[in-house]
Amino acid sequence: MPNTPCRAGRCGAATAIALTTSLLGLTAGTPALAWEPQKSVEIVVAAGAGGASDQMARMLQAAIQKNDLMKQPVVVSLKGGASGAEALMYMKQGAGDPHKFVIAYSLIYTLPLAAKLPFDWRDLTPVSIVAFDQFVLWSNATKPYTDVASFTAAAKGAQPPFKIGGTGSKREDHILTVFLEKRTGAKFTYLPYKSGGEAATQLVGGHVDANVNNPSENVEVWRAGQVRALCVFDNTRIAYKSKVAADQSWNDIPTCKEKGLDIEYTMLRGIFLPGKVAPDQVAFYVDLFKKIAQTPEYKDYMEKQALKPAFLTGAEMTSFLEKDEALHKQLMTEAGFVAGTN
Numbered sequence: 001m002p003n004t005p006c007r008a009g010r011c012g013a014a015t016a017i018a019l020t021t022s023l024l025g026l027t028a029g030t031p032a033l034a035w036e037p038q039k040s041v042e043i044v045v046a047a048g049a050g051g052a053s054d055q056m057a058r059m060l061q062a063a064i065q066k067n068d069l070m071k072q073p074v075v076v077s078l079k080g081g082a083s084g085a086e087a088l089m090y091m092k093q094g095a096g097d098p099h100k101f102v103i104a105y106s107l108i109y110t111l112p113l114a115a116k117l118p119f120d121w122r123d124l125t126p127v128s129i130v131a132f133d134q135f136v137l138w139s140n141a142t143k144p145y146t147d148v149a150s151f152t153a154a155a156k157g158a159q160p161p162f163k164i165g166g167t168g169s170k171r172e173d174h175i176l177t178v179f180l181e182k183r184t185g186a187k188f189t190y191l192p193y194k195s196g197g198e199a200a201t202q203l204v205g206g207h208v209d210a211n212v213n214n215p216s217e218n219v220e221v222w223r224a225g226q227v228r229a230l231c232v233f234d235n236t237r238i239a240y241k242s243k244v245a246a247d248q249s250w251n252d253i254p255t256c257k258e259k260g261l262d263i264e265y266t267m268l269r270g271i272f273l274p275g276k277v278a279p280d281q282v283a284f285y286v287d288l289f290k291k292i293a294q295t296p297e298y299k300d301y302m303e304k305q306a307l308k309p310a311f312l313t314g315a316e317m318t319s320f321l322e323k324d325e326a327l328h329k330q331l332m333t334e335a336g337f338v339a340g341t342n
Contacts, residue, residue, distance in 0.1 A: 035098075035280040037072040042100040046087035046107055048080040051195060052133075052216060053103045056269065056301070060103075063297035069288060083107075083168065085117050092123045094274040098281035101127065104270045106172055109328040114170040116339040121321060124272040127285045129312040129320065130293065131302065133214040133267040134238055135176060136253060137230040138222075140203055140210075148231050148259035151210070155186035158209075163189045165199040165208035167217075170337040172267055173199070175328070176212040176233065178335040179263050203227055214267070215250060215306030231256035233265045240303050250306045266308065268324065270317070286313050 043060060047053045057076045064074050077100075079087035084107045091102045108121040137148070145151040155162045164180070166173025169192040177190045191208055193199045196217030202208050203218075204226045211218070215238065221227045222245045229245075231254050232238055238250035256263050271289060273282060292298050293311055302309050312320055332338050 035278065035284050037070060037099055037284075039099055040073045040075055041070065043074060043076045044087050044091060044100055044102040045076060045078050046080060046084035046102060046104070047078070049078055051080075052214070052305070053105065054078065055216075055305070056103055056131075059297055059301040060292060063292045063295040064288070066297065067291070067295050069291050069295075083111060083115075085111055085115065085119075088117065088119045091272065091274050092119055095123075095276040097274050098277045098284075101271050101273050101285065104268070104272050105133075106267050106324070106328060108270075108272075109325045110171055110175075110332065110337075113329060113332050113338045121272070121325070123275050125275055125277050125282055126317050126321065127271040127273055127282060127313065128289045129268050129270040129310050129317055130289055131269040132308040132310055133269065134306070134308055135172070135212050135214050135233045135265060135267070136218065137180075137233070137256065137261075138200075138203060138211050138213060138218050138227045139230055140206060141226055141228045142206075143209070143228075145230075146228065148256060148261050151230055152184045152186065152261070155184060155188065155209075158186070161187045161189045162209040163191055163207070165191045165193055165202045165211045166213075167194070167196050167199060168192050170332065170335075172265075173212050174337070175331050175335065176263070176265055178331065179233075179265065180212075180261075182334075183261055183263055200227070216304075219244065219306070229253045231259050231261060233263050234308075235264050238306050239308070240306055242303070268320070269307070270321075289313075 043057045045053045045057050061074045061076055064070050079090055087102055088108065088111065091100070094100055111117050112119050139145060139151055145154050164177045166177065174190055174192070177188050180186070181188055193202060196213045199211045199213055200218050200221050203211050204221050218227055222229060225246065233256050235255065235257060237255055238253060240250040243249050271285065273285060290311065
């Protein structure tokens, strides 16, 4: 429910007069003034400095300021403590405050399930989904397997099992590793690292046999010819056709489904306000992110990070969140990742 200006008879006289005047104006057909921020707006990042969410926050900050999309300043606030729980609880506790928003991803489902965190994405107010991450199966370029079929065959016969590196435990990379086991019949040893960058370094060094990093986390080592892209976990190829590594573009990477590995998995990049904000406050941010999506900063960032552009809001966004949450819960339950199920 939206906030109302007065509760339990606590309005002062000036407030009551202002409210009455506003209502009379609406009755007379005079349009209400659109809401806009009255002080600086905080972009909350559920991760540390330099990560994908932090980079997106800096892009949003630059796009807003360079294109004069908001009168008030924008600040980035890093709250990556407790694997991102700090940010989620901070947003939950900020109910009614329209001067902050969080850049969310599948953490909004996985962390509450894995750690019994008292948080539900419904505690917040969905604004828009602005992009999706597409994940890629990567191998070391010095290894003999050059495609999905040869990698799968090698993994099935490997003793000890192949090692797959990823970011954190019981998160996207770990879930994808479970997907791989189910679809290929191979067994993998999953090794959690602090970041996708560290997982990439470990793959280049031969300490793991594969990773499932998103494009931005492996692009530099791919460009250097140190890793090989086997397939992308989506029903469509990555759109970008500019050459990145030798004679390959992102679009040259086949989907896993094309190569007989029926796995589809993308990760949302969504914007959420705290709960209990007013509809006109939500409308301001929906309009803001529509404008951001047209800026050079957004478009350049999407291509450089090989992200899949999107814009979902309202009922369409809520429907996606409910389906995506159900998928994550199913996968995490099957994998034994849900707290208290082991």
